[in-house]
Structure formats: structure tokens, C-alpha cells
Amino acid sequence: MAYKDLRGWLEKMDEMNELVRINGAHWNLEAGAVTALAGNRMVLFDEFPGYPPGYRVLASSSRDKKERFFVTANWSTEAEGLALTRAWLDRLREFKPVPPKWVDSGPIKENIIRGDDVDVLRFPVPIRHEKEAGRYIGTGHTVILKDPDTGRINLGTYRMQVHDGKTLGIHASEGKDGRIILDRYKELGKPCPIVAMVGIDPATFFASIAHCVHLGDVTELDFLGWLKGQPEEIFAGEFTGLPILANAEIAIEGEIPPDKLRMEGPFAEWVGYCQPREFPFVNVKTIYHRNDPILTVALGEGSRPPGKAGLRSDFRTAAMIWDQMERAGVRGIKGVASNSRRLIVVSIKNMYAGQSRQAGLIASQCHAGAYGNAWVIVVDEDIDPNNTTDVLWAVLMRTEPKRALQVLEYCWASHLIIQDPSYVQKADYAMRPEKATYMSRVIIDACKPLEWAPSWHEDVHIKPELKVQALKKWGDILGSGPTPGDRSVVGGGGGAV
Ligand SMILES: Cc1cc2nc3c(=O)[nH]c(=O)nc-3n(C[C@H](O)[C@H](O)[C@H](O)COP(=O)(O)O)c2cc1C
Ligand SMILES: [Mn+2]
Numbered sequence: 001m002a003y004k005d006l007r008g009w010l011e012k013m014d015e016m017n018e019l020v021r022i023n024g025a026h027w028n029l030e031a032g033a034v035t036a037l038a039g040n041r042m043v044l045f046d047e048f049p050g051y052p053p054g055y056r057v058l059a060s061s062s063r064d065k066k067e068r069f070f071v072t073a074n075w076s077t078e079a080e081g082l083a084l085t086r087a088w089l090d091r092l093r094e095f096k097p098v099p100p101k102w103v104d105s106g107p108i109k110e111n112i113i114r115g116d117d118v119d120v121l122r123f124p125v126p127i128r129h130e131k132e133a134g135r136y137i138g139t140g141h142t143v144i145l146k147d148p149d150t151g152r153i154n155l156g157t158y159r160m161q162v163h164d165g166k167t168l169g170i171h172a173s174e175g176k177d178g179r180i181i182l183d184r185y186k187e188l189g190k191p192c193p194i195v196a197m198v199g200i201d202p203a204t205f206f207a208s209i210a211h212c213v214h215l216g217d218v219t220e221l222d223f224l225g226w227l228k229g230q231p232e233e234i235f236a237g238e239f240t241g242l243p244i245l246a247n248a249e250i251a252i253e254g255e256i257p258p259d260k261l262r263m264e265g266p267f268a269e270w271v272g273y274c275q276p277r278e279f280p281f282v283n284v285k286t287i288y289h290r291n292d293p294i295l296t297v298a299l300g301e302g303s304r305p306p307g308k309a310g311l312r313s314d315f316r317t318a319a320m321i322w323d324q325m326e327r328a329g330v331r332g333i334k335g336v337a338s339n340s341r342r343l344i345v346v347s348i349k350n351m352y353a354g355q356s357r358q359a360g361l362i363a364s365q366c367h368a369g370a371y372g373n374a375w376v377i378v379v380d381e382d383i384d385p386n387n388t389t390d391v392l393w394a395v396l397m398r399t400e401p402k403r404a405l406q407v408l409e410y411c412w413a414s415h416l417i418i419q420d421p422s423y424v425q426k427a428d429y430a431m432r433p434e435k436a437t438y439m440s441r442v443i444i445d446a447c448k449p450l451e452w453a454p455s456w457h458e459d460v461h462i463k464p465e466l467k468v469q470a471l472k473k474w475g476d477i478l479g480s481g482p483t484p485g486d487r488s489v490v491g492g493g494g495g496a497v
Pocket of ligand 1: 171208210
């Protein structure tokens with residue numbers, strides 16, 4: 001059954017026993033530590049020191065566990081591994097825009113704060129990590145902007161630091177739709193109207209971060225309506241006229257001056273700590289919130305494995321890349337994995353010379369794959385791209401390194417990824433980070449080259465029947481042994497020296 005808003009979704013999480021409730025944690029660092037310790041469970045915080053009870057924070061959300069995502073997306077499957085990725089891709093192919101519905105009011109209007117009363121610190125905005133610049137109100141949120149030329153509405157998640165109760169930083173990376181809109185307002189010399197929804201349901205968050213392709217007029221709001229199986233209810237914000245989600249928890253309206261910047265960061269990014277830089281900021285004009293509002297944030301530990309954004313493939317990003325590759329005409333794709341965006345692995349049925357390069361280049365450049373990618377590995381169909389050991393095996397054993405490697409320059413990057421600031425000076429080409437940041441990337445073509453004699457590097461296996469026979473004879477000494485077909489027995493005890 002569908003849910004309407006974050007509260008409806010949380011009821012379902014309670015039924016599934018997914019929610020931990022913590023009362024009395026401090027917003028200054030402590031809530032972050034609690035979230036890290038809660039592991040894969042979600043934490044709903046209440047009763048922060050210095051705040052009225054009921055002013056809550058929900059830390060991290062639905063994406064970390066597929067069962068929670070199934071509720072979010074009103075969809076589920078028994079499929080696992082690559083089949084799960086494919087199942088989500090097939091579901092994405094059923095997408096039909098479900099446009100939002102304009103309404104006059106909604107629960108988010110229960111409290112409206114304007115003028116001198118505006119203070120975003122009326123919410124218990126956490127300090128997430130000790131090295132961060134301050135309190136971040138926008139980490140599990142969405143930003144709503146309007147393209148000044150086309151009128152198209154865009155949703156995206158761009159982090160927001162609290163500079164003070166009436167001023168918020170906004171950090172949209174190069175190439176993001178939101179950044180393109182901000183740059184355009186700057187060019188026009190006009191302030192950019194903005195709505196930041198900082199208490200939202202997980203479907204809204206997912207639509208905001210999903211790298212949706214915009215075909216025609218389709219917006220993230222149409223995608224959101226489709227995900228939830230019902231049109232999202234919106235009304236026009238009184239200051240900006242931009243859509244505000246009527247059933248969400250907290251909305252902030254304001255405008256971004258075109259000609260001013262402020263230092264923002266440092267911030268613990270998915271790539272590690274990111275140094276401070278100058279970014280635009282929002283002058284807050286209006287705040288809307290429900291009674292007993294819930295601020296939604298990303299909290300917890302950094303991104304190293306086994307951290308949440310560690311080296312696990314995210315099936316949703318992988319499905320999006322797979323989809324876009326097929327739409328670009330790549331044949332024979334058997335699977336895609338996307339590990340922290342930095343590494344994409346594609347397995348293909350390699351049928352003709354040049355196909356593996358085509359797959360690698362398009363994976364690295366399609367919209368869903370291009371941002372933040374550094375390495376693409378293309379493997380044959382017998383390798384599961386989710387199995388990092390087998391992928392590495394293919395890279396080591398099926399390549400002539402020089403032939404396998406292709407370096408691409410001047411690709412879509414982010415200053416976040418370039419962790420060493422002196423790289424900017426050391427790069428071969430003139431780099432002005434305030435203007436442009438590029439990054440190279442590498443394709444590793446780890447498919448068996450078609451020109452190699454087929455007898456070369458044929459897989460070596462001991463027949464399963466033979467293993468079973470041996471186990472019958474000596475099973476009591478050997479134990480149950482490795483499962484038939486397990487590669488660990490291949491070449492064991494010497495291999496090809
Ligand atoms: C937790 C989280 C935080 C994010 N923070 C930022 C950010 O600060 N800046 C940014 O440019 N992208 C950030 N992203 C990624 C964007 O939200 C994502 O690229 C989105 O598709 C952008 O939408 P757009 O393509 O419509 O601009 C974040 C993603 C997640 C999951
Ligand atoms: Mn967009």
C-alpha cells in the first residue's frame with residue numbers, strides 16, 4: 001500500500017522494525033556517533049538539548065537497505081545480485097511521468113515564519129563531524145530551482161551549510177543541473193529563487209539524487225510521482241512562486257545573490273574531507289514546517305568500507321548506467337556494477353572487435369556514469385561484475401596491460417574528487433578550479449582479446465563429477481570441500497609457473 005509522506009513511510013518502517021529511537025542525544029557530534037553505531041538501522045532522534053521535544057531528526061534513510069527501498073519505491077523483487085540490478089532496470093523502463101498536483105494548502109503550512117523571526121536554527125541542525133565547518137542543514141534534502149530560460153523545475157541535492165540563522169551555503173558541483181541554473185542566473189545578474197526542502201520522504205530524496213535524465217519536459221517531480229504511485233501535492237511558495245511539497249516536513253524559501261560568494265566547508269564528503277572553497281549562499285526569507293517537524297539528514301561515519309558508500313555496488317546507479325548504455329545502442333550487456341561511482345564494471349558478450357571499447361567508453365561517459373567516475377573495467381560475460389575478486393582476476397589474467405588501457409582526458413569531474421589541491425598546479429594543462437575542473441579516467445578492457453588464440457587462457461576447471469567422486473572416497477578427511485566449480489581450486493598448489 002502506498003504512503004503519502006515521511007510519516008506514513010516511517011509507520012511502515014516501524015512495522016518492519018527498522019527504526020531506532022534515541023532521545024536526548026546532543027546535536028553537536030553525538031547524534032553522528034550514535035548513527036555510526038546504529039549500523040544499518042535508521043535513527044529517529046528526539047529531545048535534543050536546548051530544543052522543544054518533537055523537533056526531530058531522521059538520520060540516513062532508505063537507500064542503505066533494499067527492503068526499505070522497496071517500500072520507498074512501491075516495488076519489490078526476490079531477485080538478488082545482478083538479477084536485482086536488471087529487475088530495477090526493467091522497472092525503470094516502465095516509467096511514465098506522473099506530474100505533481102497543485103493544491104492550496106497542506107500540513108507543511110502549519111507553521112510559517114517570515115521576516116525577523118526567520119531562524120533555521122529553530123531546528124536541531126547537527127554538527128556531523130568535528131572537522132566540518134559547522135552545522136549542515138542540507139544533507140538529506142532536496143533543492144528546487146527553476147531554469148530561467150525554459151521554466152523547467154529541477155530537483156537536486158546540493159549540501160547546505162548554516163552560515164547563520166538567515167544564511168545558508170549551497171554547494172552544487174560543476175555540471176549538475178542545479179549548478180547550470182545557478183550559473184545562468186549569475187550570467188543574467190539576477191538573484192536566483194530557491195526552495196530547500198530539508199525534511200522529506202525517501203522517495204523525494206531518491207528522485208533528487210538519482211541523476212534522472214530529462215527527456216522532453218520530464219522533471220524529477222514527475223519521477224517522484226511515478227515512484228510513489230500518486231501525484232506529489234505542491235503549492236506555490238509565497239516568496240518564490242516555486243513549488244513546495246505540501247506534505248513534506250520543512251521547507252525553506254529564499255534567494256541566492258548572483259554576485260556574492262562565501263567560504264563553505266570543510267565537509268566530510270564521500271571521497272573524504274573536502275577543503276573549504278567559496279560558494280554562493282542563500283538569503284532565507286520564509287520557513288514552513290509541520291508541527292513536530294522532522295529534519296532529514298545524512299549522518300554517520302565516512303565512506304571507507306565498510307562504511308555506507310564503501311566499495312559496494314549500488315544497484316540503482318548500476319541500473320541507470322545499464323539503461324543508458326543500452327539506449328545508446330551497446331549490444332550484449334550482461335551486467336553493470338557501480339562501486340562508489342569511481343569504479344564501473346561492465347560485463348558483455350564480446351562478439352566483435354571494438355565492442356568492449358565501445359562498452360567501456362559509453363559507460364564512462366553516459367550521464368549516469370560520467371560524474372565522478374575514474375575507472376571503468378569491461379569484462380567477459382562469465383565474470384560477475386559484482387564479484388570484485390573475479391573482476392580483479394580478469395584484469396590480472398586476461399589483459400596485456402598496455403593494450404587493455406585507454407586514458408581519457410578532460411572528462412566531467414568535480415573539485416571534490418581532486419583531493420590534493422596542488423594537483424591543480426601540477427596538471428599538464430592550465431587549470432583554473434574556479435572556472436573548470438577536469439579529470440582523466442581509465443578504461444581497462446579486460447575482455448579476452450578476440451585475436452588471441454581461443455586455446456590461450458582457456459578456463460581451467462576440475463570437473464564437478466570428479467570432485468564429487470573424490471569427496472565420496474575421502475570426504476571424511478577433506479570435509480565437504482569447496483563447492484563444485486569454486487575457482488579457489490583452480491591452479492591450487494602451483495598453477496602455471
Ligand atoms: C547524500 C548526498 C549528498 C549530495 N551532495 C551533493 C552536493 O553537495 N553537491 C552536488 O553537486 N551533488 C551532491 N549530491 C549528488 C547530487 O544530488 C546528484 O548528482 C543529483 O543527481 C543532482 O541533480 P541534478 O542532476 O538535477 O543537478 C549528493 C548526493 C547524495 C546522495
Ligand atoms: Mn536534474
